[in-house]
Amino acid sequence: MKIDIMTMAVLSKSISKIFPDFRFERVLNQFQRTMSLELDFIQEANNSQRVATYFRKNKTVKIPLVFRDLTTPQVLTMEFCHGHKVDDLDYMREMGINPVKVANTLMELFAEMIFVHGFVHGDPHPGNILVSSQGNGRFNLVLLDHGIYRELDEKFRLDYCQLWKALIMLDSRKVLDLGEKFGVGKYAKYFPVIFTGRTIESKSALGVQMTKEERNHLKDELRYLRLEDITSFMDSLPPDFLVILRTDGLLRSIIGKLGVGRHVRLLAYAKHALCGLEKQHNSMGFLKNTTSQIRINITYLHLRLLLGSMALISQLNDTRHTVINKLKDLVCGILHLFHINVFTL
Numbered sequence: 593m594k595i596d597i598m599t600m601a602v603l604s605k606s607i608s609k610i611f612p613d614f615r616f617e618r619v620l621n622q623f624q625r626t627m628s629l630e631l632d633f634i635q636e637a638n639n640s641q642r643v644a645t646y647f648r649k650n651k652t653v654k655i656p657l658v659f660r661d662l663t664t665p666q667v668l669t670m671e672f673c674h675g676h677k678v679d680d681l682d683y684m685r686e687m688g689i690n691p692v693k694v695a696n697t698l699m700e701l702f703a704e705m706i707f708v709h710g711f712v713h714g715d716p717h718p719g720n721i722l723v724s725s726q727g728n729g730r731f732n733l734v735l736l737d738h739g740i741y742r743e744l745d746e747k748f749r750l751d752y753c754q755l756w757k758a759l760i761m762l763d764s765r766k767v768l769d770l771g772e773k774f775g776v777g778k779y780a781k782y783f784p785v786i787f788t789g790r791t792i793e794s795k796s797a798l799g800v801q802m803t804k805e806e807r808n809h810l811k812d813e814l815r816y817l818r819l820e821d822i823t824s825f826m827d828s829l830p831p832d833f834l835v836i837l838r839t840d841g842l843l844r845s846i847i848g849k850l851g852v853g854r855h856v857r858l859l860a861y862a863k864h865a866l867c868g869l870e871k872q873h874n875s876m877g878f879l880k881n882t883t884s885q886i887r888i889n890i891t892y893l894h895l896r897l898l899l900g901s902m903a904l905i906s907q908l909n910d911t912r913h914t915v916i917n918k919l920k921d922l923v924c925g926i927l928h929l930f931h932i933n934v935f936t937l
Contacts, residue, residue, distance in 0.1 A: 632739075633668035634663065636738050637658045637660065637738075639738040639741045643735070646709050647701070652697050652731070652732055652733060653697070654724065654732040654735070655734075655735055656672070656673050656734065658671075673724060673736075675724035675734045676723055676724075678694065678698060678723050678846055678850075679846055679849040679850060680723065681851075683725075687729070687731070688728070688729040691851060693731075694723055694731065694733070695846075695850045695856050697733050698733060699843065699847065699857050700864075701735070702843055703860040704864050704867070706749075706752070706836065706864070707752070707864040707865050708868050710743060710745075710749040712835060712839055713735065713740070713839070714741055715737060715739075716846075719736075720737040721736070722734035722736065748830055750868070752832075752836065752865075753866075753868040753869045755770045756862055756865035757862075758770065759783070759788055764784075764793070767783055767792060768792075770783075771783065774829065774830060777828070779825045789802065794806055843857065844857065
């Protein structure tokens with residue numbers, strides 16, 4: 593591994609001379625730290641057991657059992673679990689498993705990791721998450737490869753919960769204030785685009801696509817961004833944020849392959865952001881104070897109403913798409929029949 597790191601360091605310095613706006617040293621340092629963790633199987637066993645404790649009451653999530661007496665820093669011995677990659681739609685169809693339920697379970701799992709426990713699996717690609725049929729359409733999600741985890745700073749976890757609360761509440765002022773806390777300054781206005789696919793000025797309902805006018809306005813803004821702006825933005829982000837972005841990107845890719853709308857991710861994140869804040873209030877004893885309790889409950893009720901509205905909008909959209917597709921099939925069938933009859937005559 594030392595030779596690999598040395599080779600990458602030489603290449604990093606060479607590339608930096610050609611592209612001085614890129615700061616590859618940070619990537620190299622992160623890679624070195626990650627590889628050290630990946631090769632320590634005692635640490636992986638500890639991570640695995642910690643996550644298993646968090647989700648011990650979740651009957652749909654399966655963390656393979658670690659055999660401690662057969663595990664060393666160089667050898668990890670775990671329970672063997674059957675299953676297929678989480679994006680294997682052919683397997684799900686064969687087993688009668690609903691991909692929407694799989695996507696919901698996946699997002700609930702990682703949202704709880706991020707917002708509530710602050711202990712995040714760093715490499716959730718499809719090969720590390722298996723779907724295991726339990727018969728009659730039931731399934732388990734098997735989570736593998738516990739070598740890379742990120743323990744989020746507690747202040748960051750709470751601020752990230754607040755960010756998602758602000759995104760759901762469409763509170764642009766709060767988003768910008770949190771941008772100052774995260775150290776990104778003026779670039780905070782792009783948080784809604786990154787996480788929810790809408791601009792910070794958007795007045796449309798969360799979960800709805802940007803209007804043509806909003807897309808054009810965003811394109812005009814992005815046209816003036818320079819490479820150094822992007823580099824400055826990435827460099828200013830806390831390390832925890834970079835881990836979150838990577839994990840979120842992989843999860844988005846998976847639910848996209850499952851053919852599930854983005855509302856599944858938004859709902860899971862919003863719900864667990866509230867749970868993460870509620871955890872803080874309970875630990876600080878705020879719920880003992882009647883006034884604080886009423887204020888907190890009203891806020892949560894408001895957010896849950898917004899989440900319910902999002903779910904209803906997404907269901908209506910799904911129904912509309914289904915109806916449109918059915919009508920298209922019907923029209924195509926009629927035209928095909930008409931075409932056959934005309935040429936037969």
